[in-house]
Amino acid sequence: MTALGLDDRLDGVLGAKTAGVFERAFGFRSVGDLLSHYPRRYARRGDLTVLSELPMDENVTIVAQVVEVNERPMRARRGSILEVLISDGNGALTLTFFNQSWRANDLKPGRAGVFAGKIGSYKGLNQLAHPTYELFEPDAPSGISPKVWAETPIPIYPATAAVTSWVIQKSIALVLDGLGPIDDPVPGDVAVAERILGLRDALERVHRPQDDPDWKRARETLRFHEAFVLQAGLLQRRLSERAERATERAALPGGALERFDAALPFDLTDDQRVVGAEIAAELASGTPMNRLVQGEVGSGKTLVALRAMLAVAESGGQSALLAPTEVLAAQHLRSIVASLGPDLAARLAPVLLTGQMSTAERRKALLRIVSGQAQIVVGTHALLSSGVEFYDLGLVVVDEQHRFGVEQREALRRKGSIPPHVLVLTATPIPRTVAMTVFGDLDVSSLRQLPAGRQPIESFVVPLAEKPLWIRRAWERLSEELAAGRQAFVVCPAIEPGEKIAAEDGAESPADDGDGPGEDARPPLSTVSVVLEELRAHPSLAGRVIEPLHGRMTSDEKDRVMRGFADAHIDVLVATTVIEVGVDVPGASMMVVLDADRFGVSQLHQLRGRVGRGGLPGLCLLVTNAPEETIARDRVEAVAATLDGFELAQVDLELRREGDVLGSAQSGGRSSLKLLRVVSDSDVIERARRFALDLLTDDPALESHRALRDALERRLDEQTRAALAKN
Structure with a gap:
C-alpha cells in the first residue's frame, strides 16, 4: 500500500461513509484536515x-x-x-x-x-x-x-453527537499507521534554533502520546508551525503587493489639500500630522500603500482619510470609501461634503452608492463613477458588485475593517486598472500581537489623541440583578438631559420580541460568554419596538419626539430619521447597533445601552463614542441583568471603568474565552487557528514572524521551500484569510 500524504482524501482511507460523516461534522476532506484536529x-x-x-x-x-x-x-x-x-x-x-x-x-x-x-x-x-x-x-x-x-x-477530542471522541481517535490512528514521511514546512535551521520536533513526529506524539512530555512538546512544535505558516502567508502577501507598481499620488503646492487644510476651523492633532505625513509619503511613492490606521473613537480617522483622498484627486485619481452600513455611508457623504465646502465639493463631486438606491439613482451614480466625474465615491457592499467600474481608482479606504473580510477589500482593490493604494480604518484598537496575526500584511499607525473640544464621557453600570429599581432613575436622568435641551440614544440588542440577538448590517455579533444562565433563564431581550412604546408612554417623557432606527427600515426611512435627529427635530433615538459607528450628532449627550452584557467590549466602546461629540459632557448608562462575577458583567464593568480604547482592547482579549479570540471560526473547521493563541503566544508569534521574514527576503516565491508553499496553500486559503480578517 502506498504511504499516505497530507493531501490524500479521507474517503480513500476511512471509506466513503465514515469520511462523509467527518466532512459533515467538521468539514474535513483530507488526511491533513483530520490530523490537524488536535485533542482538547x-x-x-x-x-x-x-x-x-x-x-x-x-x-x-x-x-x-x-x-x-x-x-x-x-x-x-x-x-x-x-x-x-x-x-x-x-x-x-x-x-x-x-x-x-x-x-x-x-x-x-x-x-x-x-x-x-x-x-x-x-x-x-x-x-x-x-x-x-x-x-x-x-x-x-x-x-x-x-x-x-x-x-x-x-x-x-472536540466531538459531536455524530462523531465521538473515540471514533476520532481510532480514525486518526488508522491514518497515522499509513502516513508516510512528511516534508517539513519549517526549515531545518529554524527547527534547530527553536528546538522543536519534526512535523511527522509531532503529529504522532500529539495524537498517540506515551506520556505527558510527549504531547506537551508536540503541542509546542505544532503551535510554532501554525504561527510560522500564518506569518509566512501574511508576509508573502505583503511583499507581493509591495513588488507591484502604483501611480504616484502627490499633493501639489497650492492644490486642493493645501486649500482644505488652510480652511480647517481647528488645528490637526500631533497624531494626525504624523500619520498624515506617513500616508502622504506612501501615496507619493510608486509602491502601493497598505496601511491600517487604528484610533480612538472620535480621534479623526475620517479626516485623515479625507486628506488622503484630496491628494489622490489632485492627480486625477478617484477614491472609494467602503462603509459597513447605509447609515454610516450616508453620514460619511454628508460629512465629506460639509468638510470640503461648496467649491471643493463641486469640483470633486462626491457620490453615494448603496444597495437600496432606485434604479435611476444607481444608474446616475454609476455613470459619474465610470466617467471619472465623481472623484470621491462612498458606498456599502454595493461598491463590490461587478457593474461598478472606475475611471481611475487610486485609493481604497475601508472603514471599520472588522466588518469586512480580506476578500471584500481585494474585490474593491481589483477594480483599479493599476493597483490602488489601500487605507484601512478601525476604531477598534488592536493589541500588537493581534495586529501581527490578523493584519500582518498591513503597516499600522495609531491615533491616540482626541481633537480639542471633545468632552470626557462618564459611564456607569446600572446593575438590575442587584438593583432592579435603578431603571426608573435611568429614565428620570434621561428626561433631565432632554430638559437641558440635549438629545439621547437608547440602544437595544434586538428589534422585535422573540428574536434572537443577530448582527445587523455587517455588524459584529453581540457577545455571549456561556458563563451565565442559559438563554431561557435570562430576562427577555430589550427590543426597539417594545422600548419605543414604553418611552413614548413614560410620563416624564411626555411631548418628546422619540423615533426608532434599525437595519430593517428602508434607506429613505433611515435617512429621514437620521436627518431629523441631526437637525434636533428628534429628541430620542431608540436604535440597534446600526448607530454603532460613524453617527455624529453634536446635540446627543446621553446614551442608555439596554442589556449591555449582550454586547462586546469594542461594541460598547464604539456605541459610547456616539455621545459627547459636540462640546457637551457625555453620559453613558450601561444597563445589565448579568450577575456579579460573571464574564458578561466583568466586560460591562471594564467598559465603565475606562475610556482608553487601547486598554479595553487588551481587557477584551483577557476576558474572552481562549477559543474566541479570532471569532466564531474557532469551531474546528479549516478556517480556524488550532493551537495558537494571540493572547498568550505573543513571543511565539514574534519569533515566527522574524524567521518567516528572513526566509521570504531571500526567497519571496518560496522556490526553495516547496513544503512551506504547500502548507500555505493547504492552510491559508482565501476562506481562512477572510475569517481571520473579520475580527
Whole structure:
C-alpha cells in the first residue's frame, strides 16, 4: 500500500461513509484536515472527570466509573429502563437506556471508561440518555505494566453527537499507521534554533502520546508551525503587493489639500500630522500603500482619510470609501461634503452608492463613477458588485475593517486598472500581537489623541440583578438631559420580541460568554419596538419626539430619521447597533445601552463614542441583568471603568474565552487557528514572524521551500484569510 500524504482524501482511507460523516461534522476532506484536529485535553484510565461542573444541554465527553446498575419496568408501556450510576468520587450522574438490558453485561460496577452524550436532568440528577461509551480494558494488555497502562494519556477530542471522541481517535490512528514521511514546512535551521520536533513526529506524539512530555512538546512544535505558516502567508502577501507598481499620488503646492487644510476651523492633532505625513509619503511613492490606521473613537480617522483622498484627486485619481452600513455611508457623504465646502465639493463631486438606491439613482451614480466625474465615491457592499467600474481608482479606504473580510477589500482593490493604494480604518484598537496575526500584511499607525473640544464621557453600570429599581432613575436622568435641551440614544440588542440577538448590517455579533444562565433563564431581550412604546408612554417623557432606527427600515426611512435627529427635530433615538459607528450628532449627550452584557467590549466602546461629540459632557448608562462575577458583567464593568480604547482592547482579549479570540471560526473547521493563541503566544508569534521574514527576503516565491508553499496553500486559503480578517 502506498504511504499516505497530507493531501490524500479521507474517503480513500476511512471509506466513503465514515469520511462523509467527518466532512459533515467538521468539514474535513483530507488526511491533513483530520490530523490537524488536535485533542482538547488528555485523560488517564486512572483519572475521573469533575461531574459537578458539566454544562447542561451540551454534548460532553467524560471519564468516569460505574457505581451501580439497576433495571426497572416502564410504567406506561412494555419494556424496561436500565439506569447506570457513574461517579468521579464526588459528583454522580445517571446513564439511561430504554429496552437495552444487554448493556448490563458490559456496564458492571467498577468498570471505567469514556462516556459521551448530551447532559440533561431528571428528578434533580444529571443524566445522559442513551449515551455512547468506550470502556477501558479491565486489565493492562500483555507486555505493558499496569502502571504504564494506567498513566498513558488518552486523547479527548472536540466531538459531536455524530462523531465521538473515540471514533476520532481510532480514525486518526488508522491514518497515522499509513502516513508516510512528511516534508517539513519549517526549515531545518529554524527547527534547530527553536528546538522543536519534526512535523511527522509531532503529529504522532500529539495524537498517540506515551506520556505527558510527549504531547506537551508536540503541542509546542505544532503551535510554532501554525504561527510560522500564518506569518509566512501574511508576509508573502505583503511583499507581493509591495513588488507591484502604483501611480504616484502627490499633493501639489497650492492644490486642493493645501486649500482644505488652510480652511480647517481647528488645528490637526500631533497624531494626525504624523500619520498624515506617513500616508502622504506612501501615496507619493510608486509602491502601493497598505496601511491600517487604528484610533480612538472620535480621534479623526475620517479626516485623515479625507486628506488622503484630496491628494489622490489632485492627480486625477478617484477614491472609494467602503462603509459597513447605509447609515454610516450616508453620514460619511454628508460629512465629506460639509468638510470640503461648496467649491471643493463641486469640483470633486462626491457620490453615494448603496444597495437600496432606485434604479435611476444607481444608474446616475454609476455613470459619474465610470466617467471619472465623481472623484470621491462612498458606498456599502454595493461598491463590490461587478457593474461598478472606475475611471481611475487610486485609493481604497475601508472603514471599520472588522466588518469586512480580506476578500471584500481585494474585490474593491481589483477594480483599479493599476493597483490602488489601500487605507484601512478601525476604531477598534488592536493589541500588537493581534495586529501581527490578523493584519500582518498591513503597516499600522495609531491615533491616540482626541481633537480639542471633545468632552470626557462618564459611564456607569446600572446593575438590575442587584438593583432592579435603578431603571426608573435611568429614565428620570434621561428626561433631565432632554430638559437641558440635549438629545439621547437608547440602544437595544434586538428589534422585535422573540428574536434572537443577530448582527445587523455587517455588524459584529453581540457577545455571549456561556458563563451565565442559559438563554431561557435570562430576562427577555430589550427590543426597539417594545422600548419605543414604553418611552413614548413614560410620563416624564411626555411631548418628546422619540423615533426608532434599525437595519430593517428602508434607506429613505433611515435617512429621514437620521436627518431629523441631526437637525434636533428628534429628541430620542431608540436604535440597534446600526448607530454603532460613524453617527455624529453634536446635540446627543446621553446614551442608555439596554442589556449591555449582550454586547462586546469594542461594541460598547464604539456605541459610547456616539455621545459627547459636540462640546457637551457625555453620559453613558450601561444597563445589565448579568450577575456579579460573571464574564458578561466583568466586560460591562471594564467598559465603565475606562475610556482608553487601547486598554479595553487588551481587557477584551483577557476576558474572552481562549477559543474566541479570532471569532466564531474557532469551531474546528479549516478556517480556524488550532493551537495558537494571540493572547498568550505573543513571543511565539514574534519569533515566527522574524524567521518567516528572513526566509521570504531571500526567497519571496518560496522556490526553495516547496513544503512551506504547500502548507500555505493547504492552510491559508482565501476562506481562512477572510475569517481571520473579520475580527
